[in-house]
Amino acid sequence: MEIVGLTKQFKDFTAVEELDLEIGRGEIFGFLGPNGAGKSTTIRMLLDQLRPSSGSARVLGLAVGPDSLEIHRRIGYIPGDLALYPKLTGIQTLRYFARLRGNVDWSYVLELAERLEADLGKKVADYSTGNRQKIGLIQAFMHRPELLILDEPNAGLDPLMQQTFHEMLREVRAAGRTVFLSSHTLSEVERVADRVGIIRRGKLVVVERVDELKRKxxxxxxxxxxxxxxxxxxxxxxxxxxxxxxxxxxxxxxxxxxxxxxxxxxxxxxxxxxxxxxxxxxxxxxxxxxxxxxxxxxxxxxxxxxxxxxxxxxx
Structure with a gap:
């Protein structure tokens, strides 16, 4: 992933300003900042949900904008404001996403559900926040994407499920795939990330390896x-x-x-x-x-x- 001068303005408000960032394949990158710092706006630009005011980005070697359809095929994504169809059950929801994705190994879907202890028989409307999040994680991982873009992914997960989720992230990295992990849960990022970037009021103020940042x-x-x-x-x-x-x-x-x-x-x-x-x-x-x-x-x-x-x- 390569981001050059990425900027987003909403009238007189600058949400993201001159963001430069490069993320290599096979790393877990933690994108840190409190609510309102510009994390989700950055992600929405990477997904072509928002058009930047200036600057550019390439994801998996493809240009955001012209190549966004191909980018979407090759990534997994969970938004910070996850919304699912309330009348579908968990398994119906995952089948729906599997049909959209195509070429999904259903045995792997069931393996993820077992690891996360997801009850797939209930309707989404009857799920707790944590159980809805499990469905969101499964749909993001289910097609073994080259890049995972995860916005506050551990919302509502209990500590044991967070450990399982971290194991899943490490497996992605071990397979040579990449994770872009946006979070304000600092302990989560510290445990799994190779490098972190801290964004403040739309500006990236530091990018550093976790161990090096702590050493300094x-x-x-x-x-x-x-x-x-x-x-x-x-x-x-x-x-x-x-x-x-x-x-x-x-x-x-x-x-x-x-x-x-x-x-x-x-x-x-x-x-x-x-x-x-x-x-x-x-x-x-x-x-x-x-x-x-x-x-x-x-x-x-x-x-x-x-x-x-x-x-x-x-x-």
Missing amino acids: AIRRLDFEFDQPVPIDMFEGVAGVRDAEIDGVHAGIAYEGSVNDVLQAALVHEVVNLHSRDADLEEIFLAFYRSDDSPAPLSPARTATASAPRAGRHVR
Whole structure:
């Protein structure tokens, strides 16, 4: 998939602005952003449901617009606002989609239904949100598409079914096929995606491998000392971006090597030490502060994503 300068304006509102993105075959790409960030608008342009104001996109080597019919034959899609015929049963719905698709292996459809524990005998109107979502997932996977475009695909799924869904995604990747996964469920994307793109107010602010994005992020150390420590003990220490000191407790946010931080701390008797990396949610939130500019990942912002404790902050 290749997107160049993709822009969509609705009168005076720009929903997506100058989006450039390239996604390789055989990867799971996570497209992250809250509601209103431009995720669904981007997908609708890729599917030729919306025409861009400017820019272009190619999907599976085909031009969106002129080749959209062929693109639709080769992809699987589940929308964020999935709607199904309420009077049809689950199995009638899947047969309907199978006839539209053609060349569907029905034994594979039944295998997917068994894995997702989908009850195909009920009418769609009687389904819970999670059971409707299972039908949507089966129709997206049923023809083994070259590309899956999934918009908030785990809506209503319980944790066990989410695990099964993640296994299905990994199988798609192992087969050399591609997944474009749009979500604001950050833990889902973190578990399965190779790379992520974060979109903010219509602008793509970062594209990075998940492991690399986490490596660049702020890490934390929480110290407990045997007696109160000076509130300025981490001032000037290389890599320290935030220090919250309250009596015998000190919370440190840092980047780079931990050596200087430990040397400063071990001047005093350390009773307990806890460390953790920033997870994807923390990194994501660093891009969604209240300021207007989509600044690059800010260590200081990431470090202060959690509520501060009482005490002095060193910056």
